[in-house]
Amino acid sequence: MPQHKKYIIANWKMNPETLGQAKKLLNGIIDHTTQKENIELVICPPHVFLCLASEIKGVIFGSQNIFWEDKGAYTGEVSAPMVKDAGARYVIIGHSERRRHLGETDASVSLKIQACLKNKLQPVVCIGENERNQEEEVKKRFHAALLGIKKDDLKKIVLVYEPVWAISGNSGGAAASFDDALSGLLFIRKLLVKMFDTRAANTVRILYGGSVDSGNASVFTRKVGFDGVLVGNASLNKNEFVKLVKSI
Numbered sequence: 001m002p003q004h005k006k007y008i009i010a011n012w013k014m015n016p017e018t019l020g021q022a023k024k025l026l027n028g029i030i031d032h033t034t035q036k037e038n039i040e041l042v043i044c045p046p047h048v049f050l051c052l053a054s055e056i057k058g059v060i061f062g063s064q065n066i067f068w069e070d071k072g073a074y075t076g077e078v079s080a081p082m083v084k085d086a087g088a089r090y091v092i093i094g095h096s097e098r099r100r101h102l103g104e105t106d107a108s109v110s111l112k113i114q115a116c117l118k119n120k121l122q123p124v125v126c127i128g129e130n131e132r133n134q135e136e137e138v139k140k141r142f143h144a145a146l147l148g149i150k151k152d153d154l155k156k157i158v159l160v161y162e163p164v165w166a167i168s169g170n171s172g173g174a175a176a177s178f179d180d181a182l183s184g185l186l187f188i189r190k191l192l193v194k195m196f197d198t199r200a201a202n203t204v205r206i207l208y209g210g211s212v213d214s215g216n217a218s219v220f221t222r223k224v225g226f227d228g229v230l231v232g233n234a235s236l237n238k239n240e241f242v243k244l245v246k247s248i
């Protein structure tokens, strides 16, 4: 069964440029939305802005990435205990932009998921194909990500079906159609059932990501049946994002 609660996870990527702008955007969102029991609103700003978590209430924070070790000689990296201490509860793992520009691999994705679970953070794992109709690619990423995951841990994991071709930053990127999104959702549920069983598969939350906006968010959550959405570009515009949250 899909979860009753709907998740809206904002991926700010490498935006905005200053702490002041980040604060303004967050306050603007909070002023116009209220945390409701059936909505989990999570903002994932760049790491340097996670300090806002101790100052701004009324929103849940997430990180956009972590390194898999807890501490050590890994220049430039940030660990799970660090983002947790800063106030994050979720971590986006395996985003296609990290795979493309920053050398993220299936192996590092798996290690990072394990680091999240060990540190009681919820991994938000992105799985999607580069081109339309490449189910094998989704399958490969799915299996690599869930390698070694215990059935009992499935409820702590959020999967995102994020077809790379649908991400707004990619040239010509436009949201997946109802049919494409539904196929992606059913395919991932089927993989979960095969790997575990129906009961365990139904404990995993599955979100959609890729050009989500205020006009289509509720199509993905209410009509297609996703447990929520991962929102990039539309989460950077206060009015658009507030409208999106209200639509869900």
Ligand code: PGA
Residues within 6 Å of the ligand: 011, 166, 167, 168, 169, 209, 210, 211, 212, 230, 231, 232, 233, 234
């Ligand atoms: P988009 O980005 O909503 O701008 O397409 C989503 C994402 O990359 O997480």
